[in-house]
């Protein structure tokens with residue numbers, strides 16, 4: 180089949196050389212990587228320049244092209260004859276029919292050796308009711324990989340127990356890289372950045388432990404490998420990394436109806452400071468499912484009205500945050516005129532506000548980098564009941580002259 184298309188290959192090669200265009204789509208960052216000296220032969224790609232014909236073709240047209248399979252999964256556009264030997268699942272043609280959109284998928288006991296490998300539950304795409312420990316080992320595709328991004332496209336394992344919200348039945352664990360909180364419950368669409376560390380010899384492992392009652396568990400986690408010089412790299416110390424002037428951030432397992440704020444959390448969420456933006460505002464997300472919003476319920480019994488609480492205080496200080504909190508550097512409400520002299524760092528309670536109140540407010544911070552840090556201890560009951568965690572919409576504020 181390959182030989183039958185030789186003429187077409189040559190035509191494509193010639194065309195591409197002439198137009199300097201790429202057939203596969205890749206994001207800007209990948210294109211930047213490609214334009215670097217030596218960036219074309221990353222082990223991501225597994226090509227050796229010694230393959231006389233295909234090497235030219237590959238170098239010119241494919242790079243590290245990402246493609247979408249009809250299943251909706253992302254794949255890597257590789258030469259037709261390379262997908263199966265590399266352990267991939269052929270997902271339809273790419274590169275105008277000259278390549279194969281190759282989806283890499285692993286489950287329990289698997290090893291991720293390709294960028295963009297999915298880690299899925301046994302029985303995927305159906306649910307998995309069983310118990311045990313399901314582990315993926317992530318090998319760097321290149322020594323110059325600095326971070327691993329885990330995209331929890333689909334993530335539903337059992338909820339934490341209802342008293343102290345500890346993940347003691349099911350757990351998602353990351354080890355071998357920078358510390359990541361252990362999570363459970365439902366977190367579709369969330370992500371984590373993990374520091375890959377130096378050296379090739381210390382793989383990162385991702386483990387889903389399932390125990391307890393049968394539960395329809397599903398997960399599909401995309402594992403992306405981020406080169407050290409990539410513009411996609413997250414800032415140091417950021418478990419979550421958002422770009423763009425506005426967006427939405429949530430704690431893991433947040434859901435206004437059924438979510439339970441997870442205990443034992445300690446991580447930072449970072450928003451890249453966009454050019455010419457000097458501040459950031461946060462507002463609690465709309466809550467379509469409750470009369471009184473549960474979009475920000477971090478401490479107290481959220482079955483009743485709980486005011487916002489602020490500051491670090493000491494144990495027993497009323498309306499302070501000594502156990503669970505969201506930290507926003509020097510937070511102030513936005514609509515107070517004149518602007519108050521004081522500001523707060525920790526916010527908790529059951530209302531989003533930088534002052535003690537039962538009314539929600541938009542909260543502003545000019546501390547850069549823009550960053551939220553979330554901390555919860557290991558106790559909820561009896562004082563803290565039915566808290567959901569937080570969901571905030573953020574908007575960066577332009578710098579003003581003077």
Ligand SMILES: [Ca+2]
Nearest residue numbers: 503556558559
């Ligand atoms: Ca707590």
